[in-house]
Amino acid sequence: MVTTGDSQPTKHQEVGHKSLLQSDALYQYILETSVYPREPQAMKELREVTAKHPWNLMTTSADEGQFLNLLLKLINAKNTMEIGVYTGYSLLSTALALPEDGKILALDINRENYEIGLPIIEKAGVAHKIDFREGPALPLLDQMVKDVKLHGSFDFIFVDADKDNYLNYHKRLIDLVKIGGVIGYDNTLWNGSLVAPPDAPLRKYVRYYRDFVLELNKALAVDPRVEICQLPVGDGITLCRRIS
Numbered sequence: 001m002v003t004t005g006d007s008q009p010t011k012h013q014e015v016g017h018k019s020l021l022q023s024d025a026l027y028q029y030i031l032e033t034s035v036y037p038r039e040p041q042a043m044k045e046l047r048e049v050t051a052k053h054p055w056n057l058m059t060t061s062a063d064e065g066q067f068l069n070l071l072l073k074l075i076n077a078k079n080t081m082e083i084g085v086y087t088g089y090s091l092l093s094t095a096l097a098l099p100e101d102g103k104i105l106a107l108d109i110n111r112e113n114y115e116i117g118l119p120i121i122e123k124a125g126v127a128h129k130i131d132f133r134e135g136p137a138l139p140l141l142d143q144m145v146k147d148v149k150l151h152g153s154f155d156f157i158f159v160d161a162d163k164d165n166y167l168n169y170h171k172r173l174i175d176l177v178k179i180g181g182v183i184g185y186d187n188t189l190w191n192g193s194l195v196a197p198p199d200a201p202l203r204k205y206v207r208y209y210r211d212f213v214l215e216l217n218k219a220l221a222v223d224p225r226v227e228i229c230q231l232p233v234g235d236g237i238t239l240c241r242r243i244s
Contacts, residue, residue: 043065045120046117046120046121049087049117060093064234064237068097077097080094082106082107088106089117090158095124102129104130106133108132108161138172152175152181156183157173157176170183170240180241180242186236187213187236190236191235226243227240227241
């Protein structure tokens with residue numbers, strides 16, 4: 001259980017504690033002062049519905065959702081892609097940020113989870129912006145890369161899926177995002193485990209994906225095709241702006 005200094009449970013534990021801030025009280029301050037008061041009603045509703053799902057730790061944190069929404073507006077994104085949808089909290093954040101004729105290609109292996117949030121997305125009036133495709137992303141990306149007309153066609157791509165394929169995604173997405181466009185890779189600080197000693201007691205899934213995240217971070221750091229910025233928002237997000 002996540003607690004403050006006086007051992008009282010904090011409210012954000014309802015969707016999993018994804019922040020890497022050392023102080024839970026400070027994270028709660030951020031949520032209550034800057035995030036929750038500005039969170040659209042539809043996103044609040046979807047966050048609360050997702051909190052009841054047994055896999056709720058997979059959801060994008062509220063502060064990261066706010067960050068993505070503002071980022072998309074700053075870069076005037078219109079054509080976007082999301083790999084890894086879950087119940088659609090980050091997807092809804094994106095859809096609300098895009099103009100009326102904006103589009104999101106949303107890829108996930110599980111449509112059932114997406115349909116948990118779909119009624120809320122529809123009620124928010126942004127479902128028409130979303131093209132959801134069920135199934136593994138790599139085969140579809142391979143088809144897209146073969147189509148030269150799709151090269152450089154995406155303004156923003158958000159990746160929050162299977163970490164062992166992040167580098168495989170990057171090899172394909174770098175062709176699909178436009179020069180000056182942005183790819184965002186989620187969970188790039190991976191529960192803080194990247195600096196844990198070899199004998200640290202880590203959950204099985206954390207230990208399994210840890211090396212893949214380390215490999216991705218090293219590769220992005222030396223990729224001359226992108227400018228990068230790794231931010232300690234949520235569980236870490238690395239932004240890659242394509243420059244060549």
